[in-house]
Amino acid sequence: MDLNLFSTFLAVYRCRSITVAAEQLDLTQPAVSAAVKRLEASLNQTLFVREGRGIAPTGAAVSLATRIEDPLATLEVISESQRELKVYCNESMLHMVAQLDEMAYIESPLEEDKLYDDLITQKVDLIIDVLETKRQGLIVEHLTEEDVVCLTHKQHPLVEESMTLDSYFAQEHIALKIRRGEQNTIDYLSDNPLPSRRVKIETKSISSMLMLASTTDYVASSNRSLAEKWAPPLGLVIHEFPFPLRNLRYNMIFHRRYIKDPFHKKKREQIQRIFANI
Structure with a gap:
């Protein structure tokens, strides 16, 4: 039997009110009522009756x-002592938060619906990604913005010259597949239509992209902080894009049921402090 049913029952029992219990638990009244009914059905007993x-x-x-x-x-004391926040994190920001204690990271899946479904069903506790949502019950907190840069290996012909629009599109490229339809990152971030790039490799991983750029003449792209971290050890050179692109907007997304949860709130504040110092 689901132990959450007993926790919900106790909240209703102490509050003598579905409404007040729902507010304490950060759940909807229908969800609390449904939990009580499920427990009554499992026990084959009536637990509450109307009174005034x-x-x-x-x-x-x-x-x-x-x-x-x-x-x-x-059980709650034991659970708190062993608690760990499960986080879907965009690959481009894992290097910023990987050292935080009591957090387990999973690289964000490409499918946007899966991210939200797993958050709502409590398979994960938090999302750090370049996503916006107005889904009911989900809270979005802005973390930071970063620009996007190009990268080539040190012996690439573009290192000796200033990258122009023509020279950029004359190159062969590695494209990062993103979750929004069939677009790649550069097309998604541009407000204006762009000429077609000569994409030689399409990948789902920025790390793979940077590794490939270090051993080929293909042009890669990345958010700036990740590029600055890996360009020196991989022998890459960072270039500015020769055309305007929007910044990547990173957000933290979580279910409203956790807004007052002390442990969840502590971890969110730690994440906010990290990004405030960028």
């Missing part, structure tokens, strides 16, 4: 609360 404008616990509810209150409190 509120609700009152039945004898079965009083007996259940007495039996589970202490064991659940013990």
